[in-house]
Amino acid sequence: MRVLVISDIHANYTALEAVLDHAGEVDETWCLGDLVGYGPDPNLVVDRIREIHNLTCLMGNHDAAVIGKIPFETFNPDARRSLERHEKVLNADNMDFLRSLQQTVQVRAGVTLAHGSPRDPLWEYVLNTLSARLNFAEFDTSSCFVGHSHIQCVFSLDEKSDRVSLEATRPEVVLSMSPKMILNPGSVGQPRDRDPRAAYAIFVSDAATWQPLRVEYNVPEVQQRVREAGLPEKHAIRIAEGW
Numbered sequence: 001m002r003v004l005v006i007s008d009i010h011a012n013y014t015a016l017e018a019v020l021d022h023a024g025e026v027d028e029t030w031c032l033g034d035l036v037g038y039g040p041d042p043n044l045v046v047d048r049i050r051e052i053h054n055l056t057c058l059m060g061n062h063d064a065a066v067i068g069k070i071p072f073e074t075f076n077p078d079a080r081r082s083l084e085r086h087e088k089v090l091n092a093d094n095m096d097f098l099r100s101l102q103q104t105v106q107v108r109a110g111v112t113l114a115h116g117s118p119r120d121p122l123w124e125y126v127l128n129t130l131s132a133r134l135n136f137a138e139f140d141t142s143s144c145f146v147g148h149s150h151i152q153c154v155f156s157l158d159e160k161s162d163r164v165s166l167e168a169t170r171p172e173v174v175l176s177m178s179p180k181m182i183l184n185p186g187s188v189g190q191p192r193d194r195d196p197r198a199a200y201a202i203f204v205s206d207a208a209t210w211q212p213l214r215v216e217y218n219v220p221e222v223q224q225r226v227r228e229a230g231l232p233e234k235h236a237i238r239i240a241e242g243w
Helices: 013-023 042-050 061-066 077-089 092-100 129-136 219-228 233-241
Strands: 002-006 028-031 055-057 106-108 111-113 143-145 153-158 163-167 181-184 198-204 209-215
Touching: 002 013, 013 042, 013 198, 013 209, 013 219, 042 077, 042 092, 061 077, 061 092, 077 233, 129 153, 129 163, 129 181, 219 233
Parallel strands: 002 028, 028 055, 111 143, 143 181
Antiparallel strands: 002 198, 106 111, 153 163, 153 181, 198 209
């Protein structure tokens, strides 16, 4: 089974379309959450995600906020401003779709899925070997896919040596998976690993392989829409620089 793994689209429709085109035919799509927040296209993104066949989609913390499950005050002022805008413009059907998303850990094809982490599916960032180590005990499958950090990477646990390692994966390079791993496909709409290209991954379940991928998209076009929507200038600048 060939699975498209995406996360943190953040209302960036142009980046999402580039990823879907670049990925080609897949058997399933697993979206790890945060469809909204930051970007200019919340309705277009949710509409497009709803069209995907064989979709598993989790709720991210921005999704939870826009439907009233998390107070906007929890977010920094720029993120809060975007969420307030999205709350106003999202149509009823798309709000209902966001409400339908699972906010708990899910298991698909022997893989644990979470937006943030197995310990805290909405909020915890798996950013370093300490946070990864604390989470390896929280899932029973051989691997776990997470988003939230916007950084394309892999954490591995060597159970013999009890050593956790962090690897910044290289795009296009196929990784043979082994127990036990936490893998992040990166962010479609707002990467934060200094590579502004949209990030995603292809998981092939039968072969147990993971291929991180990047694709360019029309960043200036999205920046223009960010500004036209009256969103914070920071959101326009950062998508061009990958931070």
